Amino acid sequence: MSSGPRQTSAPWSDLLLRNMAELREQYNAASAQLEAHSRDDFEKLFDGAGxxxxxxxxxDSNRHDVMNVLSAIRGYSEMLREDLGTVQPDIDAALSRLLKAVDSANNESASTDQPARARRTIxxxxxxxxxxxxxQENRELAAxxxxxxxxxxxxxxxxxEALRTLDQADVDVVLLDLMMPDMDGHEVLRRIKEHPEWRATPVIVISGRQDMDGIIExxxxxADDYLFKPFNPVLLQARIKAGIERKRWHDREELYRQQLERNEKFIRATFGRYLSDEIVTDILERPEGLELGGDLRRVTIMMSDIRGFTTISEQLAPAQVVTLINRYLGAMTDIIMAHQGTIDEFIGDAILAVFGAPQRRDxxxxxxxxxxxxxxxxxxDINRRNRExxxxxxxTGIALNTGDVIAGNIGSERRSKYGFVGHPMNVTSRIEDASDGGEILIAASTLEALQGDYRTGPGRExxxxxxDELLTVHPVLGEQL
Structure with missing residues (x-):
């Protein structure tokens, strides 16, 4: 077996070309014993040498172009060593010396004199x-x-073409050259990192340029990493492994975030039919709000119901009763929520709502x-649709009363509701019983709490x-014009 040239003091280009010539001799002697794909790789290797x-x-040649060719020479040499190292020892030794020359061209420490089978794998x-x-040769080598x-x-x-691929597939890692004719790597990198769906995709820049300003840029x-051509394949594998792991973590986090959003939408859509938006939000943002108990709140309580509803319902078919009550409650619910009220419950045709809990406002x-x-x-409008x-x-009669109540979760660990307890609740119910159809009665406590100007009728006890005590109430006729 020929020992080959060993002049370490020779310029890297002379050393590399001499080693290439030695490799060609070894190849010519053994080509008949090689498989077709190995012969193809040798032809591409020799094309690179040319x-x-x-x-x-x-x-006029620039470093980037030279590094591109060296990267191709190194890549094919590495693969040929993996394929032939144990069956063609002479060729393996020649490839090892060639790779050492490539390393010296890139000022890397030579580590290629180990047999391919002993190299570290990632x-x-x-x-x-x-x-x-x-x-093309670089793309083929990477593949x-x-x-x-x-x-x-x-x-x-x-x-x-790269951007079109990203638009069509879920890419884990991008290996990106910088110097390309139609759109350079800097522009591709910028577009990837500005795109809301691509920005988490790791990008490893592989370039023959080694200027520090370009790397920093x-x-x-x-960019998640920057490798020089000709790159170390083991190092590339390590960087790709790290990139895939980052992408997988991001994908899992994104999936978890989407699941949380879907769950929250489901909770809001489902429980929003039974609770006000404010209560649902309070539960979602403050889980301790689910604990039983409450606190003292100053609130304004509203109660309303349909006058004579029992008699009306006796004269209608069940489906008509449902239509009538749902139309009424649906319209009233929208109005109460638009005014940021909290609907405590529907009691048949009656509505109990509170203003001031869970969030208090002036x-x-x-x-x-x-x-x-x-x-x-x-x-x-409701009656127009009913007539049609x-x-x-x-x-309906509506009553308003202002007072201090306990607001919170009431019930048991198995079944509870956000509700209100206190004497003012009973007072409001009694005022509502005294209201006539189309009338709004407010207690003196509510009248005193008002900041705006409203037209009210004469008070009555x-x-x-x-x-025990007499209640003073006032009918509200409208806002002052």
Missing amino acids: KLNEMLRDP TSEPGFILAVDDL RYLSRSGHIVVTASGGE CIEAG DDADRAVRCALAMQDAMA EGLPEIS LKVKGI
Whole structure:
């Protein structure tokens, strides 16, 4: 076996070309014993040597182009060593010396004198890799390298093609060359990192440029890593493994976030039919709000119901009763929520709502009054629709009272509700019993809490069951114009 040239003091180009010539001799002697795919790889390797020789003779050649060719030479040499190292020892030794010359060209420490079977391997979860490079041999090498490790590799010859691929597939890692004719790597990197669906995709820049300003520019633009051509394949595998792991973590976090959003929408849509938006929000944002108990709140309480509803319902078919009550409650619910009231419950045709819990506002009493006025105004449209469908017209009485109640979760660990307890609740119910159809009665406590100007009728005193003191109430006629 020929020992080959060992002049370590020779310029790297001379050393590399001499080693290439030695390799060709070894190949010519053994080509008949090689498989077709290995012979193809040797032809591509020798084509690269020819291009390199031409570049070295051309004073206008730039480092990036030279590094591209060296990357191809290194890639095919690495793969040939993996394929032939144990069966063609002479060729393996020649390839080892060639790779050492390539390393010296890139000022890397030579480590290629180990047999291919002893080199460190990097195992990672298979990923979907996009390799972007304008040189076909570099794209082919990337695909060959990474496919051997179980990755699915697609290639793009330019920036526009790369962006189309990203738009059509879920890419785990992008390997990106910088110098390309149609759209350079800097622009591709910028577009990837500005795109809301691509920005989390790791981008590894692989370039023959080694100027520090260019490296910093790429990292600042969002590149996850920067490798020099000709790259170390083991190092590339390690970087790809790290990139895939980052992408997988991001995908899992994104899936978890989407699941949380769907769950929250479901909770809001489902429980929003039974609780006010404010209570649902309070539960979602403050889980301790589910604990039993409550606190003292100053609130304005509203109660309303349909006058004579029992008699009306006895004269209608069950389906008509449901239509009538749902139309009424649906319209009233929208109005109460628009005025930021909390609906505590529906009791048949009656509505119990509170202004001031779970969130307190300075204008709770005013919003309650404006809400009651809007509810009475809405009765004209409800009755118009009732007449059109042959249903009876209805009227409602509404009562408002302001006082201190305990607001919180009431019930047991198995079944509870957000509700209100206190004497003012009973007072409001008694005032509502005394209201006529189309009338809004407010207690003196609510009248005193109002900040706006409203037209009210003469006050009257009520003596109601279960309450010793007389209650003074006023009918609300509207807002002052």
